[in-house]
Amino acid sequence: MKMTKAFMLRVLGRYAPFPAKNSNCSGYLLTAGEDNFLFDCGNGVLSNLQNYLDLSQLSALFITHHHSDHVADLIALRHAYEDLQSRGEVTSKLPVYTPPYPQDTVAELEEYPGFDIKFLAEGEDIIIEDKKISWSVTNHFLYCAAYRVEYKEKAFVYTGDNAYDNETIEDNSTADIINLSKGADLLLTEASLEEEWKKEPEKRHMSARDAASLAKEAQVKHMVISHFHPRADLRKLLRESKQIHPNTSLAVEGTSYLV
Ligand SMILES: [Zn+2]
Ligand SMILES: [Zn+2]
Numbered sequence: 483m484k485m486t487k488a489f490m491l492r493v494l495g496r497y498a499p500f501p502a503k504n505s506n507c508s509g510y511l512l513t514a515g516e517d518n519f520l521f522d523c524g525n526g527v528l529s530n531l532q533n534y535l536d537l538s539q540l541s542a543l544f545i546t547h548h549h550s551d552h553v554a555d556l557i558a559l560r561h562a563y564e565d566l567q568s569r570g571e572v573t574s575k576l577p578v579y580t581p582p583y584p585q586d587t588v589a590e591l592e593e594y595p596g597f598d599i600k601f602l603a604e605g606e607d608i609i610i611e612d613k614k615i616s617w618s619v620t621n622h623f624l625y626c627a628a629y630r631v632e633y634k635e636k637a638f639v640y641t642g643d644n645a646y647d648n649e650t651i652e653d654n655s656t657a658d659i660i661n662l663s664k665g666a667d668l669l670l671t672e673a674s675l676e677e678e679w680k681k682e683p684e685k686r687h688m689s690a691r692d693a694a695s696l697a698k699e700a701q702v703k704h705m706v707i708s709h710f711h712p713r714a715d716l717r718k719l720l721r722e723s724k725q726i727h728p729n730t731s732l733a734v735e736g737t738s739y740l741v
Pocket of ligand 1: 547
């Protein structure tokens with residue numbers, strides 16, 4: 483009998499814009515059958531990732547955007563991967579999917595011999611064997627991608643950083659992220675803000691209630707909230723989120739969640 487291959491998320495880091503003590507910034511390992519996809523590579527992620535696999539087993543890296551809490555360990559990964567290449571433990575470059583902006587930053591990445599930089603192109607899905615990865619642009623300070631991975635009739639969505647506002651639901655990025663998240667089995671979403679913090683101008687992030695509203699609107703089955711400010715009261719965020727979308731979990735470093 484053929485076993486169903488795992489489709490599973492593991493949280494490697496959950497803080498922003500800097501890590502809490504003994505913790506990490508954004509990084510998530512998505513196992514889909516034979517593939518190991520890393521989503522973002524923030525502070526501390528490369529170290530934690532090695533608890534779960536040998537770096538030679540990575541299939542691809544997906545970057546949402548180039549804020550440091552999502553890419554701080556990218557240069558460390560570069561060195562680690564070039565080391566694997568020099569010892570013959572990997573024979574090909576690591577595919578790195580990234581927005582094409584900021585141009586100077588991504589141009590530098592193209593210089594690294596360990597990386598095969600693949601720029602996201604609007605309207606184009608990514609196919610990796612039997613997985614389909616689609617994406618949309620979020621509402622954030624930098625050009626940021628949200629990703630949807632479909633495998634074995636299940637769907638995982640990761641929002642990256644994003645502002646969400648029910649009042650401006652006709653806003654393209656909000657409509658796009660609802661569409662991208664539609665019916666997802668597992669939605670990994672940022673929930674950076676306590677509700678009161680949204681009064682500060684121009685946050686371009688979601689509160690737990692925003693995240694839950696997105697999950698409800700998109701009729702997702704299970705939501706994991708993450709990307710917490712180290713000062714945030716996580717129990718409060720979870721409580722606020724569950725009032726709108728009951729099937730919500732907190733991201734916990736080292737914990738895995740089935741898609
Ligand atoms: Zn950001
Ligand atoms: Zn961030």
